[in-house]
Amino acid sequence: MAGVILEHVMKNYGSMYAVNDVSFTVNDGEFVALVGPSGCGKTTTLNLIAGLLPMSGGDISIGNRVVNDLDPKDRDIAMVFQNYALYPNKSVYKNLAFPLQMRKLPKAEIDRKVQDAAKLLDITHLLERKPRELSGGQQQRVALGRALVRDPAVFLMDEPLSNLDAKLRVQMRSEIKRFHQDLNATIVYVTHDQLEAVTMADKMAVMNGGFLQQYDTPANVFAHPVNTFVASFVGSPAMSLIPLEVSGNALRSPEGWELQLSPANVRKAAGSTTKDIVLGARHSTLKLHKSVVPGSVPGKVYTVEPTGDVTFAQVFINGAVVNISLDPSVIIAPDEMVWIEFDQDRMHLFDGATTMALQAA
Amino acid sequence: MTAVTESAVRRRSVDWWRWSGRLFLVLLLGFTVMPMIWMIITSLKTGFAAMQYPPQWWPAEPTLDNYTRLLDPSGRIGQDFLHYFWNSLWVSTITTILAVVVAVPAAYAFSRFRFPGRNFLFFAVLLRNMFPAVVFLVPLFILMKALGLVNTHGSLILTYLTFGLPLAIWLLKGFYDNIPIQLEQAARIDGATRFQAFIFVVMPLSTPGIIATSIYSFIGAWNEYIYAYTFLTKQSQMTLPVGIQRFFSENATDWPGLMAATFIMSVPVVVLFLVLQKYFVRALTEGAVKH
Numbered sequence: 001m002a003g004v005i006l007e008h009v010m011k012n013y014g015s016m017y018a019v020n021d022v023s024f025t026v027n028d029g030e031f032v033a034l035v036g037p038s039g040c041g042k043t044t045t046l047n048l049i050a051g052l053l054p055m056s057g058g059d060i061s062i063g064n065r066v067v068n069d070l071d072p073k074d075r076d077i078a079m080v081f082q083n084y085a086l087y088p089n090k091s092v093y094k095n096l097a098f099p100l101q102m103r104k105l106p107k108a109e110i111d112r113k114v115q116d117a118a119k120l121l122d123i124t125h126l127l128e129r130k131p132r133e134l135s136g137g138q139q140q141r142v143a144l145g146r147a148l149v150r151d152p153a154v155f156l157m158d159e160p161l162s163n164l165d166a167k168l169r170v171q172m173r174s175e176i177k178r179f180h181q182d183l184n185a186t187i188v189y190v191t192h193d194q195l196e197a198v199t200m201a202d203k204m205a206v207m208n209g210g211f212l213q214q215y216d217t218p219a220n221v222f223a224h225p226v227n228t229f230v231a232s233f234v235g236s237p238a239m240s241l242i243p244l245e246v247s248g249n250a251l252r253s254p255e256g257w258e259l260q261l262s263p264a265n266v267r268k269a270a271g272s273t274t275k276d277i278v279l280g281a282r283h284s285t286l287k288l289h290k291s292v293v294p295g296s297v298p299g300k301v302y303t304v305e306p307t308g309d310v311t312f313a314q315v316f317i318n319g320a321v322v323n324i325s326l327d328p329s330v331i332i333a334p335d336e337m338v339w340i341e342f343d344q345d346r347m348h349l350f351d352g353a354t355t356m357a358l359q360a361a
Numbered sequence: 362m363t364a365v366t367e368s369a370v371r372r373r374s375v376d377w378w379r380w381s382g383r384l385f386l387v388l389l390l391g392f393t394v395m396p397m398i399w400m401i402i403t404s405l406k407t408g409f410a411a412m413q414y415p416p417q418w419w420p421a422e423p424t425l426d427n428y429t430r431l432l433d434p435s436g437r438i439g440q441d442f443l444h445y446f447w448n449s450l451w452v453s454t455i456t457t458i459l460a461v462v463v464a465v466p467a468a469y470a471f472s473r474f475r476f477p478g479r480n481f482l483f484f485a486v487l488l489r490n491m492f493p494a495v496v497f498l499v500p501l502f503i504l505m506k507a508l509g510l511v512n513t514h515g516s517l518i519l520t521y522l523t524f525g526l527p528l529a530i531w532l533l534k535g536f537y538d539n540i541p542i543q544l545e546q547a548a549r550i551d552g553a554t555r556f557q558a559f560i561f562v563v564m565p566l567s568t569p570g571i572i573a574t575s576i577y578s579f580i581g582a583w584n585e586y587i588y589a590y591t592f593l594t595k596q597s598q599m600t601l602p603v604g605i606q607r608f609f610s611e612n613a614t615d616w617p618g619l620m621a622a623t624f625i626m627s628v629p630v631v632v633l634f635l636v637l638q639k640y641f642v643r644a645l646t647e648g649a650v651k652h
Contacts, residue, residue, distance in 0.1 A: 098551055
């Protein structure tokens with residue numbers, strides 16, 4: 001196993017930058033998720049690490065070795081693809097054996113390693129089948145097996161779960177996590193599903209528009225998003241963002257109401273480049289009242305979605321949709337006027353112009 | 362009750378369509394098969410019986426004479442015929458091999474690589490097929506003459522390649538387009554070079570396409586008449602479609618002999634088709650459904 005270091009990695013197609021100055025370090029044995037909306041450059045970044053695409057600039061090293069000009073086969077990596085990319089004309093056994101044959105290992109050793117991998121993934125009974133005779137979950141296991149049979153320095157995974165149905169996806173998610181723990185494997189994992197990233201990864205790299213937005217542990221990304229993009233991308237339901245203006249020690253809405261800020265938040269707001277501030281709050285930090293209480297702002301209920309153990313309500317505040325989680329015993333109706341109380345210690349303030357999170361000076 | 366009668370009416374109308382369709386297919390089948398049957402029947406007749414009127418629907422004295430005459434290397438006719446046959450086989454086989462050797466990398470490049478002029482080149486390749494073949498007869502003849510290739514098989518092979526290649530490239534490109542690029546990427550990560558990935562992963566998957574392409578170019582070359590007729594005047598160089606003409610003589614055409622020769626000429630094509638048809642169908646329907 002080994003670590004991966006990206007330094008100022010660039011990839012452009014003409015004037016279009018698919019990956020723009022991305023740097024991060026994956027430590028040995030770490031599980032890192034590259035996450036972002038489609039087209040954000042996460043898969044391109046993975047392909048650059050794999051060597052499937054030539055870089056336009058920067059350096060990539062795998063295990064203290066700069067691999068910029070190495071062929072994929074010489075980078076000591078294995079990859080699991082979204083569509084599994086199993087060789088359709090080869091049996092499962094031959095799929096697993098292929099990476100070993102290409103490395104010219106003796107037959108007996110190939111057989112031993114294939115059998116070991118098959119046992120580990122519980123696919124021994126499938127070895128003689130062709131990929132098309134397998135279910136989606138089984139194909140996924142074979143793809144994993146082909147990756148681990150060679151004992152590579154780094155595993156690269158490109159949305160490996162997105163072709164599975166919802167139930168199987170949850171199951172394979174825990175299996176991959178288990179696989180990571182058992183093998184102490186270094187994994188770089190691409191997904192558009194922030195939930196996969198949050199639940200599986202040691203660290204997540206949130207990307208948007210070719211830029212790396214934030215690289216940190218899921219807990220930190222969740223608690224301290226660096227900008228409004230990360231704030232709205234991570235978490236389900238997403239963090240609610242309300243555009244407001246600073247007015248003295250308060251945030252003022254064009255609707256007429258003001259929200260007094262705590263001294264700490266006043267200092268944060270002072271750091272904004274303009275008067276525009278975006279107020280961010282996660283659903284669980286908000287309280288809903290049916291009448292005015294100090295520190296609350298008025299809103300109108302849009303929808304109510306009971307899920308069983310928690311009810312989600314969407315409330316319009318100052319034209320923005322705000323998600324709130326409620327106890328199922330609370331009864332509210334659409335179009336009802338309500339008052340929302342913010343938690344001053346757990347609210348987020350973002351610069352309205354730069355979208356960056358505001359810190360207390 | 363109304364529901365029952367309604368469905369009965371509907372079923373009957375469906376049947377009517379189905380039966381008219383079958384009738385049409387039977388007529389079509391008769392239209393295509395009759396000449397072949399007549400060819401075989403005539404080839405089994407004597408020269409006299411072939412010319413009788415009213416015609417003998419079934420040969421009164423079936424004979425294999427015509428075939429033995431054609432296939433007898435000691436006779437003059439047999440010698441010529443076998444020579445033409447060999448010429449045709451040689452020209453068609455070399456054409457096919459060259460077409461595949463050129464079309465495989467060309468189609469792969471068109472499918473996988475982005476290079477300047479790619480779209481223009483691909484259009485240019487297809488453009489060739491938008492003109493009738495005869496248009497190129499005179500220019501190509503002049504070209505072959507300048508190259509000193511008239512009366513050689515090389516002129517035919519080159520010409521057939523200009524017809525066969527565009528189609529072969531187009532057909533194979535469609536085939537490569539359908540092979541997920543991730544398979545090659547996986548192979549390259551698994552330790553293969555780009556070339557090895559092509560040989561070990563892409564080639565086996567494109568075998569049906571290559572076979573279909575081969576059949577196309579082989580048949581195209583095997584059946585071609587006009588160019589062979591124009592480029593070849595030496596009897597020793599002639600291919601079957603031209604050579605068979607020699608059965609038409611000024612005084613009396615040897616119909617049974619001509620039919621026997623035609624039958625033997627169609628055998629390789631039919632055999633090729635029967636043996637390889639499963640690949641052929643797969644190639645033409647590949648990508649029609651997700652699998």
